[in-house]
Amino acid sequence: MRHLLSTTDLQRETATALLDTAEALKQALLGREVRKLPTLRGRTVVTLFYESSTRTRASFEVAGKWMSADVVNISAAGSSVAKGESLRDTALTLAAMGADCIVIRHPASGAAHRLASWVPTHVVNAGDGTHQHPTQALLDAATLRERLGTLNGRTVTIVGDVLHSRVARSNIELLITLGARVHLVAPATLLPCGVENWGVENWGVANRVTVGHDLDAALPGTDAVLMLRVQVERMQGGFFPSAREYSISYGLTEARLELLPEHAVVLHPGPMLRGMEIAHSVADSPRAAITEQVRNGVHVRMAVLYHLLAAQEEQA
């Protein structure tokens, strides 16, 4: 594997290998006083963030450091980007300094793909616009595998702002690749056009992606619910009448939690808007795996860095 740009490129074997590695890494570090592995000593990982982030960035930094890589963090604000330097020049500068891997988050969809064609380093997409966020999808899959055993044949309901969500896009693809069924619940204004045909168009499988607008009807038959944040920063115009109305129709309340089967898991990629898409008590309930997601995020990102940086370079 040379880059990790989207979950579209991930074959089932590769995705499973990454998840297995993440699990082994988690187990290897479990209960250890010194959480440091020498595996990536002497490799340099640069995180280049053009958008704000808490968990993804910190998670990549911790992942790199636990494997003994040197991690350099650059955010657009406070760097030469603020002076008008282009993405290409910034990236080439970082590559020239000896970066082995660039982890990039950018508001423009496709930025990571462009970057990968310019620089000789490995590139990891940490979120590009409304397009992809592969490591988030991997950590969600890792968490679900841990809680449910397998994803094969499971149904995952994704609720909320699918239109603007790179998390949803990456998750839909990865979940289907791993054999799950995906049900999307959102107001019609927040669903991409033709999303119900994605399964057929991309994988030639029917009935793997379904769409609905009634959350109460969807909950009893699901193994996991993935709540999405309403991305106000990407919205120009009115997508729903009011936050209150959205919350009433699509928020995961305590009453709705009761509709879920006993074993079902609640996920949220964060940052959460408590009281909007998820109620306080639901976010803190034992059904929610939100802190587990964050914990698994570190191991998944360690696995990604391990697969990219700790193997013989593939001939390009």
Added chain:
Amino acid sequence: MPPPSGMGAVGEARPPRQRELLSAAEVARIVARMAHQVIERTSPESVMLVGIPTRGVPLAYRLAGRICEFGGTRPGVGILDVTLYRDDLRRRPTRPLHTTELPAHGLDDALVVLVDDVLYSGRTVAAALDALREYGRPRAVQLAVLIDRGHRELPIRADYVGKNLPTSRNEEVGVLLVETDGTDAVVIRRSQR
């Protein structure tokens, strides 16, 4: 660790030459002898046998079983995956990781016997010594291997050797075990690399 004997290169007409060096009975006899040696040189109740995946792990369990049979006490058995500590990761495609299972209280003051199938360059053992350090400070570390095939690249020597097998560098020694390969044997074949 060489992969189990597979197909030859694509288009190769005859199967790769493979010769059985040790039969299942001989493997069993060797493991029994090694168990006696461990009992002679240690007190088994303080011993921790640590198998290195893949085939060091079943060997460690077999040794423990034999030691229990002959000596009366069953030594502890652990698993130590050394992949993350290897110095040759970047010379091969991505290596899958295995589990590590060591006692929760660490290895402080234990007599650790590392168990592996084949001792060759010594790099796996060197990685294992690095990895062990993260889990405590054993009183001593010894090494038990089924086959020592020579060609060391590091100053490492085994304390218990099942069999010394002088080999050429362009040969591969394969240890086959029931647990991983369905049969017990030691084979030698031409290297396919």
